[in-house]
Amino acid sequence: MSKPDDGWIVLFSGGKESSLALYQALENGRDVRRLVFVHSPTAASAYHAPAAPVVRLAAQSIGIPLVNAGLPAVDVEPPDIDADFAPDTEVAEGTEIDSFENTIHALDAELNGGVTGIIVGTVESEHRTDHVRSICNRVGCDFCAPLWGVNPRELAETMIESGLEIVVVEVTAPGFDESWLGRRLDRDALAELEALRRDQGVHLLGEGGEFETDVTDGPHMSRPIAFESHREWHGSWGRLRITDAWLEAPDEADRH
Known part of the structure; x- marks a missing residue:
C-alpha cells in the first residue's frame, strides 16, 4: 500500500540549496511536515551545517517543526542562541550517518501515515544522493532531488x-x-x-x-x-x- 502524500520531510541546512528545494516543494503543494537538520560536532561533515541557532530561527519563520538528527526525534524549539549541539564533542566516524537514518525511522513511526518522502537540495553530490536514496529504500518512502543535475x-x-x-x-x-x-x-x-x-x-x-x-x-x-x-x-x-x-x-x- 502506498503512503499518503502528506508526510514529506526536507533535509534542511538553512543554506541556499536546501532552502530552494524547500521553497519549491511548498510552491508545488507538497505537505512538508518536518525539517531535518544534520548537525555534526566534528569539523568534517557530509552535510553543510551552519550555526544551529540560525537554522532554528529559519524553521520558526518558515513554520515547520525542526528535528535535529543528532538528538532524539523531537522538535527543538524555541531557538536559543546560547545553546548549540556539543560542538566540541568527539564522535566516531559514521555516527552522523547512523543518527540521520535513526531519525528518519523515528519520524516514519511518528507521523500519521509515515514518511511519504525525503526532499534534498543536492545538486552534484553522488555520495549524498546515494546515501539518502538508500535510506528511502529501507524506510519505504520516495526520494526527491529537484535540483539534481540542473545547470x-x-x-x-x-x-x-x-x-x-x-x-x-x-x-x-x-x-x-x-x-x-x-x-x-x-x-x-x-x-x-x-x-x-x-x-x-x-x-x-x-x-x-x-x-x-x-x-x-x-x-x-x-x-x-x-x-x-x-x-x-x-x-x-x-x-x-x-x-x-x-x-x-x-x-x-x-x-x-
Whole structure:
C-alpha cells in the first residue's frame, strides 16, 4: 500500500540549496511536515551545517517543526542562541550517518501515515544522493532531488529571482578574500563568482566546499533573520562568527 502524500520531510541546512528545494516543494503543494537538520560536532561533515541557532530561527519563520538528527526525534524549539549541539564533542566516524537514518525511522513511526518522502537540495553530490536514496529504500518512502543535475548558473539565478536572501558565511578557496564574509549573493556577486570560476575553478554554487551560505529571508518565511557577527580571517580562509540572532518583523530594520 502506498503512503499518503502528506508526510514529506526536507533535509534542511538553512543554506541556499536546501532552502530552494524547500521553497519549491511548498510552491508545488507538497505537505512538508518536518525539517531535518544534520548537525555534526566534528569539523568534517557530509552535510553543510551552519550555526544551529540560525537554522532554528529559519524553521520558526518558515513554520515547520525542526528535528535535529543528532538528538532524539523531537522538535527543538524555541531557538536559543546560547545553546548549540556539543560542538566540541568527539564522535566516531559514521555516527552522523547512523543518527540521520535513526531519525528518519523515528519520524516514519511518528507521523500519521509515515514518511511519504525525503526532499534534498543536492545538486552534484553522488555520495549524498546515494546515501539518502538508500535510506528511502529501507524506510519505504520516495526520494526527491529537484535540483539534481540542473545547470549551476540557472540554479543561482533561480535562487536570486525567487527572492531568497543569501548570505555568504564561509569561504575556503583561492580568489576569495575577507570582503566576501557577510556578503549577499546577488547578481553582482554572481558575476564575480563567474570570474572566479574561470580563473580559479571555483564552483558557482560552492559544491566543492569553496563557500557556504545561510538564507536569512525568502517568500516562504514569515519574518527575516537578523544577526550580529564578526569576521574571522585566517589568511587563506575565513568565516562569519554569528554572536546573536533574532527574528525581525517583516517591516523592521532594527532590533527591539
